Amino acid sequence: xxxxxxxxxxxxxxxxxxxxxxxxxxxxxxxxxxxxxxxxxxxxxxxxxxxxxxxxxxxxxxxxxxxxxxxxxxxxxxxxxxxxxxxxxxxxxxxxxxxxxxxxxxxxxxxxxxxxxxxxxxxxxxxxxxxxxxxxxxxxxxxxxxxxxxxxxxxxxxxxxxxxxxxxxxxxxxxxxxxxxxxxxxxxxxxxxxxxxxxxxxxxxxxxxxxxxxxxxxxxxxxxxxxxxxxxxxxxxxxxxxxxxxxxxxxxxxxxxxxxxxxxxxxxxxxxxxxxxxxxxxxx
Amino acid sequence: xxxxxxxxxxxxxxxxxxxxxxxxxxxxxxxxxxxxxxxxxxxxxxxxxxxxxxxxxxxxxxxxxxxxxxxxxxxxxxxxxxxxxxxxxxxxxxxxxxxxxxxxxxxxxxxxxxxxxxxxxxxxxxxxxxxxxxxxxxxxxxxxxxxxxxxxxxxxxxxxxxxxxxxxxxxxxxxxxxxxxxxxxxxxxxxxxxxxxxxxxxxxxxxxxxxxxxxxxxxxxxxxxxxxxxxxxxxxxxxxxxxxxxxxxxxxxxxxxxxxxxxxxxxxxxxxxxxxxxxxxxxxxxxxxxxxxxxxxxxxxxxxxxxxxxxxxxxxxxxxxxxxxxxxxxxxxxx
Numbered sequence: 001x002x003x004x005x006x007x008x009x010x011x012x013x014x015x016x017x018x019x020x021x022x023x024x025x026x027x028x029x030x031x032x033x034x035x036x037x038x039x040x041x042x043x044x045x046x047x048x049x050x051x052x053x054x055x056x057x058x059x060x061x062x063x064x065x066x067x068x069x070x071x072x073x074x075x076x077x078x079x080x081x082x083x084x085x086x087x088x089x090x091x092x093x094x095x096x097x098x099x100x101x102x103x104x105x106x107x108x109x110x111x112x113x114x115x116x117x118x119x120x121x122x123x124x125x126x127x128x129x130x131x132x133x134x135x136x137x138x139x140x141x142x143x144x145x146x147x148x149x150x151x152x153x154x155x156x157x158x159x160x161x162x163x164x165x166x167x168x169x170x171x172x173x174x175x176x177x178x179x180x181x182x183x184x185x186x187x188x189x190x191x192x193x194x195x196x197x198x199x200x201x202x203x204x205x206x207x208x209x210x211x212x213x214x215x216x217x218x219x220x221x222x223x224x225x226x227x228x229x230x231x232x233x234x235x236x237x238x239x240x241x242x243x244x245x246x247x248x249x250x251x252x253x254x255x256x257x258x259x260x261x262x263x264x265x266x267x268x269x270x271x272x273x274x275x276x277x278x279x280x281x282x283x284x
Numbered sequence: 285x286x287x288x289x290x291x292x293x294x295x296x297x298x299x300x301x302x303x304x305x306x307x308x309x310x311x312x313x314x315x316x317x318x319x320x321x322x323x324x325x326x327x328x329x330x331x332x333x334x335x336x337x338x339x340x341x342x343x344x345x346x347x348x349x350x351x352x353x354x355x356x357x358x359x360x361x362x363x364x365x366x367x368x369x370x371x372x373x374x375x376x377x378x379x380x381x382x383x384x385x386x387x388x389x390x391x392x393x394x395x396x397x398x399x400x401x402x403x404x405x406x407x408x409x410x411x412x413x414x415x416x417x418x419x420x421x422x423x424x425x426x427x428x429x430x431x432x433x434x435x436x437x438x439x440x441x442x443x444x445x446x447x448x449x450x451x452x453x454x455x456x457x458x459x460x461x462x463x464x465x466x467x468x469x470x471x472x473x474x475x476x477x478x479x480x481x482x483x484x485x486x487x488x489x490x491x492x493x494x495x496x497x498x499x500x501x502x503x504x505x506x507x508x509x510x511x512x513x514x515x516x517x518x519x520x521x522x523x524x525x526x527x528x529x530x531x532x533x534x535x536x537x538x539x540x541x542x543x544x545x546x547x548x549x550x551x552x553x554x555x556x557x558x559x560x561x562x563x564x565x566x567x568x569x570x571x572x573x574x575x576x577x578x579x580x581x582x583x584x585x586x587x588x589x590x591x592x593x594x595x596x597x598x599x600x601x602x603x604x605x606x607x608x609x610x611x612x613x614x615x616x617x618x619x
Contacts, residue, residue, distance in 0.1 A: 116384055
């Protein structure tokens, strides 16, 4: 019988597999920004540093130490060089995460969407998990993915010079760093998103958080007050990353203190999310 | 985070579809919004009536398990909503008054997305989305972005999303809000069809009495968070109190005194007298018995005729005035 003749019919499950709610939320959140062409163009720009680094690595491996003088840390295929690469991606991290993540919860709050979500059989963890995955995905897309490609590229062009470390240990370090950093950044960004109902305000706060604190950190460094660099929000992630990748700290600050600060931000973000995400808005 | 999707139990046999609220008290902040609410509902169409701020939406949110329940108990289809709300929600549909639309999505995309969130496989959800959008009359508009929908289309879309997973109970919060008369009638027809022909439990929260009369068989009246009354909507068995229009000539004083002696309330309305009789008092039965058996208008007519004959009062008019749901509602909430 054609659909339009049947009126309302009860649902007969097909027996196909149903996906968990967090995956359904993540899938939609990831697919949504891809529909915007300008974002894809921006994504291509985000890959330019990786292409440049790939070129430098190629010439270093083929032309020797002279490229070190030109490329500095960028030519390094040691683990620390990959941290430098990820650190260099911070502008794209800042822009992409702001575009993708600022409205994830704010829009739901503005449109009373939370009530709709929580009328379905999903819990708070699934909701937050699904939204966080969206941010982590885009973070990894501009950090983890090019880093993997660079590892593979370096190994392919000069396997004897790079060794298996570049195929095993470095990718593991990069994966661990990107997932932990991406997870923490996603929670902080979602917490900011849950505090407002308009994406634009969340973007403003995110700009202050990333660029504002970096500027303050740079001024503090210029004034020789190293401990003030603790305010540098993204800087703390990179500084803590030096514990994983080795090499010198990125800030004039003990990396363990940076790690503590990062953990503090993450815990605070979780607390904010748990208190702010409710199906019912209570106006006191 | 849950590891797998909710398993939806579609079996209708041996399942408990009862909805029980026991001594429910709830407060968002300090002042309680619901105070000791008690009722049990079997499947059917139930109207939730009450003035603004009486706690209707909050009660629906308690039934959905969207708010933390601290005092009292809410059980939906055998699930305790304080601890097992997630399980119960796979069988509940919710049409909120405000919002209920995720901007940027097409109609069919939104309904399928919410179907998947309800635990449906992606393919089933998409197929059901098409079906329910056909059912609510949005077949031609399903690929349009829902931001561009008119108010009437948004209401239909909200109804469609609440139906996509084929719930056992449907909670509708002001479903006809902002609709023109034609749109209102068509939404009410859909709701009536679901409740009366498709074996779906419906709770219709509204302050529009005509909507409730058009769809529901029973009403719950809330006032200031308290359950004021629970009634079956049927003019025959609604209330033991009945109003008669009386007009005549003769010994009017004696006639009116006789009526008052019988326990009737008499109010002048122009040339008419409006005589309110309490059948329970007249027949000596309890109000519950009267409500169960139904009201026999003849008993009231005979009683008035008897008083008129005894007082030589010739009746020119004796007619029962139908009591609308609105009359009863306002009488109850203003009492």
